[in-house]
């Protein structure tokens with residue numbers, strides 16, 4: 001937290017912190033994978049860049065550079081001796097005054113790391129999930145900027161997720177203010193029909209997902225046509241395949257929407273091909289041609305790694 005390593009149980013902020021009252025925080029979710037070449041964070045620089053973009057939109061200035069915060073992420077993983085973990089960098093307005101005007105409140109930051117498996121359940125990656133179209137829509141573009149990963153946006157995400165959970169679904173898909181498909185509560189969405197992949201564009205109230213970008217790149221490399229185009233709700237029901245993408249959800253097939261079976265009602269072949277490619281890349285099983293992996297241990301800090309291995313085996 002703000003430059004110090006703090007025990008989990010001591011990682012506290014004041015109840016008067018602005019963020020608690022007004023959602024004045026921006027955050028990231030990244031993953032570190034346990035590759036054969038050692039732990040590596042997937043697209044760390046892109047996540048940190050998006051964090052600073054999110055902060056800029058809300059006029060938040062933090063006193064560390066993106067490169068320094070990136071180093072702090074790696075330090076935090078090393079301090080916890082994790083080989084694989086989820087990473088949650090957060091910038092927020094702390095305590096000064098409790099007016100809505102946040103400018104006097106200090107911009108603080110923390111990085112949390114913890115072990116987190118499959119977000120939508122262990123079966124989800126293989127068997128797919130059942131989802132509903134949410135009765136809650138995404139915010140209009142000039143209400144809440146969806147390009148900023150602001151904590152405030154997740155009030156909307158919670159409404160979507162709670163409704164879906166209470167209705168017995170794994171997720172909800174939100175529509176944009178016009179009624180076109182936007183995204184899940186914490187995932188982007190892809191629709192496959194006749195071997196063409198379509199995903200809603202940034203203008204349709206989505207977060208510019210980093211996994212979305214990875215899937216667009218990998219799908220094109222596999223020879224598929226990918227379109228960033230507005231998706232009418234009904235085209236979901238008649239798709240051959242639908243899948244979610246996200247750092248937490250990774251690539252999760254959707255097997256039914258509103259109780260309508262998608263394609264064959266299980267993971268489709270294109271979803272599986274992209275999943276295989278994705279997991280090969282994140283786990284370092286194929287060459288990292290895009291420079292997407294940042295290794296936690298380098299020549300410079302190899303002694304810390306040896307210490308980790310020794311403490312794990314002793």
Ligand SMILES: Cc1ncc(COP(=O)(O)O)c(C=O)c1O
Nearest residue numbers: 186187188207209210211246247
């Ligand atoms: C609302 C929303 N959309 C999409 C995503 C997927 O983004 P990414 O692939 O960068 O994790 C997330 C997760 O961060 C999200 O919260």
